[in-house]
Amino acid sequence: MHFDARDRVPELTVILSLASLALVFGAVLGTIPRGAIPRASAPVLDAIPHVNAVVSAVAIVTIAAGVVFARRREFRKHRTMMLLSAGLFAVFLVLYLYKVLLEGPAEFPGPRAVYRLVYLPILAIHILLAVVCIPLLYYVLLLATTRPLGALTDTAHARVGRVAASLWLLSFVLGNVVYALLYVVY
Numbered sequence: 432m433h434f435d436a437r438d439r440v441p442e443l444t445v446i447l448s449l450a451s452l453a454l455v456f457g458a459v460l461g462t463i464p465r466g467a468i469p470r471a472s473a474p475v476l477d478a479i480p481h482v483n484a485v486v487s488a489v490a491i492v493t494i495a496a497g498v499v500f501a502r503r504r505e506f507r508k509h510r511t512m513m514l515l516s517a518g519l520f521a522v523f524l525v526l527y528l529y530k531v532l533l534e535g536p537a538e539f540p541g542p543r544a545v546y547r548l549v550y551l552p553i554l555a556i557h558i559l560l561a562v563v564c565i566p567l568l569y570y571v572l573l574l575a576t577t578r579p580l581g582a583l584t585d586t587a588h589a590r591v592g593r594v595a596a597s598l599w600l601l602s603f604v605l606g607n608v609v610y611a612l613l614y615v616v617y
Contacts, residue, residue, distance in 0.1 A: 437577040444573060448566040458528045459536055470533055479530045480537070483523050484610045487603045490519040494600050501592070506580050513592075516599075517572055541617035550612050553605055560602035567595035 436443060457463045470476075497512030539546045571592040574583060583589070 440573045444570045486523045557605035
């Protein structure tokens, strides 16, 4: 039996999305044992949110550049920027999950009213967008990596990619707002 990822993009999207979301929610909800991974030093763990804020800011730039290149029909540059964005997202996610696995989610240090009226709504929208983005991103990434550039016009890549990129950008921006509220403002 021959397996061709090109013919199985929807199925692979579902499998990868479910596995990724299970990993993220497992880490956040504490169902993955903390002792399962080695613990970095306190300074390294303390640096992760700041490193991730920089990674997110760079990803915002690379996603936006990728969108601009797509609109200009400079598809090789578009592909480069979007693959770089995916790599940055992977770095962000690995660092985030590592810290959350060891220490749990960060607690909001500011006033209760700001927590309820500002922080939680922004965090909820950020999380919702991130969850919605996962299958969209896998789908467009799988389409893009299993086909030559010229063959993508025969797929839903551009249509789904526009939605995915918009939601992804907004999710990264809101993630940096969450970071600012946790580590800069309070």
